[in-house]
Amino acid sequence: MLAQSLADGILTGAIIALGAIGVSFGLQILKFANFAHSELLTWGAYLALVFVAFAGPGTPTAELSFGWQMMAAMLLAAVLTGGLAWLVDLLVFRRLRRTGAHPMSLVFAAFGAALIMRHVIVLIWGHGTHFYTRELQIAIEVLPGVRMLPDQIFILGLTIVIVVCLHLYLTYSRTGMAMRAMAESPSLARACGIEVESVIRWTWILSGGLAAMAGVFLGLTPQLHPEMGFSLLLALFAASILGGTGSLAGAVVGGLLVGLAENLSVYFIGSGYKTAMPFLVLLLVLFFRPQGLFGEKS
Amino acid sequence: MIGLFSYLVFFACIVLILGVMTLGLNLQWGYTGLFNAGVVGFYAIGAYAHAILVTAPQPSLIGNFGLPWIVGIAGAMATSALAAWIIGLATIRLRGDYLAIATFGIATTIQLVTLNWDSLTGGAQGLPAIPRPLSTWFGSPLGFNLFYLGLLIAVVGLVYWALERILRSPWGRVLKAIREDETAAIALGKSAQSFRLQAFVLGSTLMGLAGALYVSFIGFVSPFDFLPILTFQIWAMLIVGGSGNNRGALLGALAIWGIWAASGVLIAKLVPPAYAAQGGAIQVILIGLLLVTSLLFRPRGLIGEVPVVSRHADD
Numbered sequence: 001m002l003a004q005s006l007a008d009g010i011l012t013g014a015i016i017a018l019g020a021i022g023v024s025f026g027l028q029i030l031k032f033a034n035f036a037h038s039e040l041l042t043w044g045a046y047l048a049l050v051f052v053a054f055a056g057p058g059t060p061t062a063e064l065s066f067g068w069q070m071m072a073a074m075l076l077a078a079v080l081t082g083g084l085a086w087l088v089d090l091l092v093f094r095r096l097r098r099t100g101a102h103p104m105s106l107v108f109a110a111f112g113a114a115l116i117m118r119h120v121i122v123l124i125w126g127h128g129t130h131f132y133t134r135e136l137q138i139a140i141e142v143l144p145g146v147r148m149l150p151d152q153i154f155i156l157g158l159t160i161v162i163v164v165c166l167h168l169y170l171t172y173s174r175t176g177m178a179m180r181a182m183a184e185s186p187s188l189a190r191a192c193g194i195e196v197e198s199v200i201r202w203t204w205i206l207s208g209g210l211a212a213m214a215g216v217f218l219g220l221t222p223q224l225h226p227e228m229g230f231s232l233l234l235a236l237f238a239a240s241i242l243g244g245t246g247s248l249a250g251a252v253v254g255g256l257l258v259g260l261a262e263n264l265s266v267y268f269i270g271s272g273y274k275t276a277m278p279f280l281v282l283l284l285v286l287f288f289r290p291q292g293l294f295g296e297k298s
Numbered sequence: 299m300i301g302l303f304s305y306l307v308f309f310a311c312i313v314l315i316l317g318v319m320t321l322g323l324n325l326q327w328g329y330t331g332l333f334n335a336g337v338v339g340f341y342a343i344g345a346y347a348h349a350i351l352v353t354a355p356q357p358s359l360i361g362n363f364g365l366p367w368i369v370g371i372a373g374a375m376a377t378s379a380l381a382a383w384i385i386g387l388a389t390i391r392l393r394g395d396y397l398a399i400a401t402f403g404i405a406t407t408i409q410l411v412t413l414n415w416d417s418l419t420g421g422a423q424g425l426p427a428i429p430r431p432l433s434t435w436f437g438s439p440l441g442f443n444l445f446y447l448g449l450l451i452a453v454v455g456l457v458y459w460a461l462e463r464i465l466r467s468p469w470g471r472v473l474k475a476i477r478e479d480e481t482a483a484i485a486l487g488k489s490a491q492s493f494r495l496q497a498f499v500l501g502s503t504l505m506g507l508a509g510a511l512y513v514s515f516i517g518f519v520s521p522f523d524f525l526p527i528l529t530f531q532i533w534a535m536l537i538v539g540g541s542g543n544n545r546g547a548l549l550g551a552l553a554i555w556g557i558w559a560a561s562g563v564l565i566a567k568l569v570p571p572a573y574a575a576q577g578g579a580i581q582v583i584l585i586g587l588l589l590v591t592s593l594l595f596r597p598r599g600l601i602g603e604v605p606v607v608s609r610h611a612d613d
Contacts, residue, residue, distance in 0.1 A: 234402065237399045
């Protein structure tokens with residue numbers, strides 16, 4: 001039982017981690033808590049649904065419940081959601097940055113953007129749940145006492161690939177380096193000739209793309225609904241703050257810890273309070289180690 | 299005509315209750331710069347505290363003491379003040395967005411408690427039959443609503459007057475000083491933490507009062523009255539009305555709730571019942587658009603903060 005909870009926790013954690021990377025980017029590079037980030041997860045999931053509705057989820061390949069079409073849908077959704085994130089920045093956040101508004105205005109605007117984005121989903125697709133595929137799957141025993149669906153194993157593997165690629169991108173590409181410079185000190189970055197607006201644009205696109213993939217994974221395990229992203233918002237914040245907003249590894253480890261905490265909490269406080277778990281983790285971190293596990297003391 | 303009139307009375311009551319909450323948030327954000335994103339949590343604490351204190355005893359539930367209305371109101375304010383004090387001790391040193399995230403989490407947790415602690419809160423079913431003050435004196439619902447409207451006007455008037463007084467006092471000036479420049483305020487010997495905590499507790503007490511006023515008007519409480527969206531609506535009221543101005547806060551409550559209610563009526567007339575969910579979505583989108591456009595084009599709000607200059611400034 002415990003081993004099964006651990007496995008489930010790692011899977012939830014991987015999805016939270018993908019979403020939390022975007023929240024971390026928001027806190028470090030854009031310098032505000034983006035309460036609308038969770039809606040990008042939802043949008044990513046539903047945009048992939050549009051493509052799946054046209055092309056179908058594909059014939060099940062190997063043990064998976066879907067074929068290559070699902071992967072294509074995910075990539076397309078990632079690109080489109082990246083574009084959507086950029087569009088929201090153009091329409092709302094960039095204007096606020098330019099007018100030199102109070103820094104917290106960005107957070108209020110994020111409240112508004114979140115309300116709009118979430119309810120446009122309801123407007124188009126309704127309140128009900130949707131599925132990518134109705135294909136049934138049989139869990140495989142991966143370790144003694146631990147059963148996972150083939151889809152879940154696939155999601156875990158793909159998450160690792162995505163995180164490694166992102167790590168390489170942030171470490172070696174010019175834009176990646178510029179993003180890290182912006183996180184350290186925007187004014188110094190500007191003085192070094194970094195084009196701030198372009199870095200911000202790529203930050204949004206990257207955050208949106210990662211959020212979309214997290215959203216598709218959420219939708220695969222097992223369904224889509226308009227609140228799917230919003231109900232994860234607290235977990236995303238907890239993960240990114242827990243890891244310390246200083247590093248990619250922080251967000252990933254934070255995500256895993258929050259996922260594990262959620263799934264193991266059933267043993268201590270009952271399943272009714274499962275969704276409060278990220279918050280308890282968050283409070284402990286803010287109280288004892290506000291710089292996060294990996295952050296440096298300022 | 300009577301139908302419209304009684305609807306307007308009901309509408310005015312709700313606006314005044316929301317107004318009390320917005321005034322509380324204005325004290326926290328508008329005057330002190332505390333970013334409370336868990337407004338609905340304190341509202342829920344006040345609502346449940348009142349319900350538990352005044353409802354007639356039931357064998358299946360822990361609380362329900364059948365106490366008088368006024369004790370319920372006082373108890374609701376005391377409970378939310380106590381909760382805010384404890385939460386404040388843990389979180390008040392957090393700045394800006396981090397306080398917002400923490401308080402958002404608190405509200406989520408409070409809602410989970412109301413949903414899961416069945417023996418105290420009645421769980422998902424909520425607590426029905428909450429006595430309404432003096433309701434036996436009135437023959438018709440309209441009579442009671444009119445009386446309650448009068449009561450609410452008195453309460454809001456009192457809260458408004460008290461807030462204006464304390465905010466113009468030296469205590470209120472310290473709050474503004476902390477909001478504008480915390481280091482300078484500390485350099486002048488003011489304990490920023492302690493003032494921030496006081497403002498947080500006082501603002502949350504008003505939110506608790508609003509919760510108590512709401513349940514004793516509706517006569518029923520359930521966890522689904524306290525969804526996170528209400529927090530965002532209260533924020534929209536404060537931003538659109540004008541943060542840092544108590545009249546702005548009240549006007550914002552009227553404007554946002556007016557648009558919410560009017561669009562609801564319009565959508566109910568135009569949209570077929572099968573698309574009720576979509577109609578509701580349009581209502582929320584409208585609030586979101588109002589909030590965003592207000593931030594972009596009128597960041598002060600409808601009536602924003604009035605600049606205050608010391609009368610010694612010219613010397």
